[in-house]
Amino acid sequence: MHCPFCGSTSTRVLETRGARRRRECGGCGNRFTTLERVESAVDVVKRDGRRERFDRQKLLSGLRRAAGGRPVREEQLEALTEDIAAAVRRRGPETRAEEVGELALQGLARIDPVTGIQFASVYRRFEDLDELEAEVRRLRDAVAVPSDHESSIGLSPTDSSTDRRRGHARQP
């Protein structure tokens, strides 16, 4: 288990609630949540045909990287991760990596369009600025309807254990 802020492996569990573990880093003192649950086996099939087991913690880490430096709350990313994990389970026993990426992109764009673009710029590996511009337009259309993401996921938005000291997350 690596701290998402400094990479230290010296972390301790503060609280366990269901699949959520609240952790504190011994290196930098930041607190973060991990989602540790035994997954029903869903394979993610990559573009090149390789497979890997769907890993929600890995997904959450990717979302955190995309949101680095943006005003996105940790619990929004956790809620999105849970949503995507549920969608992946429904589609199981396997799903394509592009579908997971698309769900992540749409979800991030609803939370914060700039984060969506940051994710897309990595995920889609834009060839040039024309492609980026086209993606911005596409996202703007796709997120025209506001999301009620948090309320639908059942996470308390007043979770007092959540800190907002992010901003050291590295860009991919």
Ligand SMILES: [Zn+2]
């Ligand atoms: Zn740390």
